[in-house]
Every structure is written in C-alpha cells, then in structure tokens.
Amino acid sequence: EAAVGLWTGSLALLSDAGHMLGDVAALLLAFAVAGLTRRPATPTRTFGLARAEALGAFVNGAALLVICGVIFREAIGRLLGGPPDVPGWPVLWVGLIGLLINLGSAWALWRSASSDLNVRGALAHMLADALGSLGAMVSAGLVLGFGWQAADPIVALLIGALVLWGAVHVVLAASRVLLDFAPAGLSADRVEQTLLAVEGVGAAHDVHVWGHGGRVMVTAHLVPATGVRAVEVLHRAQAQLREAGVGHSTLQVEPADGCPQPGCPFADCGSEAPDHEHDHGHGHDHPHAH
CATH class of the missing domain: 1.20.1510.10 (Cation efflux protein transmembrane domain)
Incomplete structure (x- = not known):
C-alpha cells in the first residue's frame, strides 16, 4: 500500500x-x-x-x-x-x-x-x-x-x-x-470501603491502588477494632482483597493508640514504623503482610 x-x-x-x-x-x-x-x-x-x-x-x-x-x-x-x-x-x-x-x-x-x-x-x-x-x-x-x-x-x-x-x-x-493510576473501575475509596467492611477492622487509611503487569496492587494501613487481634484482622483483610480481585497486597496493622508501654520508641508506629515486625523488649502484635 x-x-x-x-x-x-x-x-x-x-x-x-x-x-x-x-x-x-x-x-x-x-x-x-x-x-x-x-x-x-x-x-x-x-x-x-x-x-x-x-x-x-x-x-x-x-x-x-x-x-x-x-x-x-x-x-x-x-x-x-x-x-x-x-x-x-x-x-x-x-x-x-x-x-x-x-x-x-x-x-x-x-x-x-x-x-x-x-x-x-x-x-x-x-x-x-x-x-x-x-x-x-x-x-x-x-x-x-x-x-x-x-x-x-x-x-x-x-x-x-x-x-x-x-x-x-x-x-x-x-x-x-x-503514572500509577488506579486500574479502570477501581479507586482507593472503593478499596477502603472494602477493608472497612472486614470484620474487626476499625479504621483504614493510607490506601494506595495501582496496576502492575496486569495485576492489581494495594497497600494500606489498618487499625483493628478494640479487643480484636491484629493477626485476625490481617488474614481477613487479605482474604477479602483476594476475593475482590487484588493480586498483591501489603497491609500494615497498627494499634489504635500506639504501644502502651511507657517510653516505647515505637509509640507512633502507626506512621513511622518500618515495614516489618519489630521487637523492642515487650510484646504486641504488629504484623505486616506482603
């Protein structure tokens, strides 16, 4: 031609x-x-x-x-x-x-x-x-x-x-x-509502959604409701995201009021803790899933 x-x-x-x-x-x-x-x-x-x-x-x-x-x-x-x-x-x-x-x-x-x-x-x-x-x-x-x-x-x-x-x-x-836009038909608000609907989740914030290699990727911070173990919230949230079509999720579960131990350097770990479990002389659940 x-x-x-x-x-x-x-x-x-x-x-x-x-x-x-x-x-x-x-x-x-x-x-x-x-x-x-x-x-x-x-x-x-x-x-x-x-x-x-x-x-x-x-x-x-x-x-x-x-x-x-x-x-x-x-x-x-x-x-x-x-x-x-x-x-x-x-x-x-x-x-x-x-x-x-x-x-x-x-x-x-x-x-x-x-x-x-x-x-x-x-x-x-x-x-x-x-x-x-x-x-x-x-x-x-x-x-x-x-x-x-x-x-x-x-x-x-x-x-x-x-x-x-x-x-x-x-x-x-x-x-x-x-440019890391959320996949078509999906938004951070929608994912946040999905997480808030999970039993035991008291709050969710810092939610990010993007596509990579045909998979939906999600990162988020979760705060469990009072009396709910962090690991339970983590597993339920991961299962719910998988059912919603999320291919990979990284979830950080934070205590509602920080670490109760006086003098704990991670008292504000909800916003500053590294993305891994940490141990500083006293126990509380603070898992991060990848």
Whole structure:
C-alpha cells in the first residue's frame, strides 16, 4: 500500500498503510516486550520489567499521533490547494487486496479463540484496518466514476480520524499504568470501603491502588477494632482483597493508640514504623503482610 500510494500519490492508500504500520509495530513491540516481562526481578529491579509493555504501547501510540499529524496536514493542504490527479485503478486493486487480507486475518483470529481478550483486541484492529482499505476503495471508485479527486484526501482524513481514536486510546491507557493510576473501575475509596467492611477492622487509611503487569496492587494501613487481634484482622483483610480481585497486597496493622508501654520508641508506629515486625523488649502484635 505504501509503495503504490507513493507511486500514485494516493493519500488514502498512504494513510491506510500508516494505520496498518501502527498495528504491525504494536504486534512487534508486544512480541519483543513479552520476553522482557518474563525476566525475573533482581535486587535493583525489584518489580521486574512488567511495565515495559506499557512503555512500548506508549511509544507506539505516540508514533501513531505523529502519523496522524502528517496525514491531517497533507490532506488539508491538498483540499485547500487542489488535490492532484490520482489514478483510480491501482488504488482500487491494492485497496481490494488489503481488504481481503485483513478480512481473512480477522476470520482466522475469530476462528482460533474468539473469547480470548487479546485475540479480540487484535480482531478489532484487523477490522479497523479492513475499514481503512474499504475507504481507499471508495475513494478510488469516486475518482473513477465521477472524477472527484477530492475524495482521496477526504477519505485520508477519515482514516486519520480512525487512527487518531486508536492512538489516543493507547496513549491514555499506557499513561495510566506508567503514572500509577488506579486500574479502570477501581479507586482507593472503593478499596477502603472494602477493608472497612472486614470484620474487626476499625479504621483504614493510607490506601494506595495501582496496576502492575496486569495485576492489581494495594497497600494500606489498618487499625483493628478494640479487643480484636491484629493477626485476625490481617488474614481477613487479605482474604477479602483476594476475593475482590487484588493480586498483591501489603497491609500494615497498627494499634489504635500506639504501644502502651511507657517510653516505647515505637509509640507512633502507626506512621513511622518500618515495614516489618519489630521487637523492642515487650510484646504486641504488629504484623505486616506482603
């Protein structure tokens, strides 16, 4: 498509080629990143490289935004300055070939595993590519049937809008992961309410929620109700979070009024204690779960 688009001057074909180039780049990035995300964590990369997937998606989305800018600038320039003559038949045949390839790929994906989320996402990309190829065919038909050369840049604008929609979606989704946003449909307030509903939890604060490598991560401080052992609260809260779909939680259980022992250096351990159990000459439950 790119070769014939350059030869004929068809911006519609070039736009569709840019659209499919973005999808191919996304697949190649996903393939390359898959190996990185499987690498184990190290003392200096304690979370591993799971976010390489989001970083790759962000780069791909940003590249698509640049492609959109080029398409829009060229298409608007042609509409304002007069579109060049584009031969219709080469554009029509190449668009038809692209349409058949995309529809065949979409059909193969649908047959293989239509219920898999990743496959369904790839299927949506293939159908969008097929729509772009169909648009190129429509522009060629208008040129052949009516001599309307403006159809080519207009269709290019429509394809560019389709690419822009996908690029913005990818950039926003990747940014949510890279900036430690809570996963879609989840918030710290919702997690806090889930923790407060646990039997024996008197209070919850410092709740943080983010996504990492496809898992929901939660950290929180809990204060048990009067007369409730900290370890009981801990186990119940962990079980409740697992049922809510949290993949990893780090919970710190604090005494309601600090350590009752006079002179205890950890009297304010609710906000200053390190994230591990400590022993300073007298006992009280203060577990931290990872």
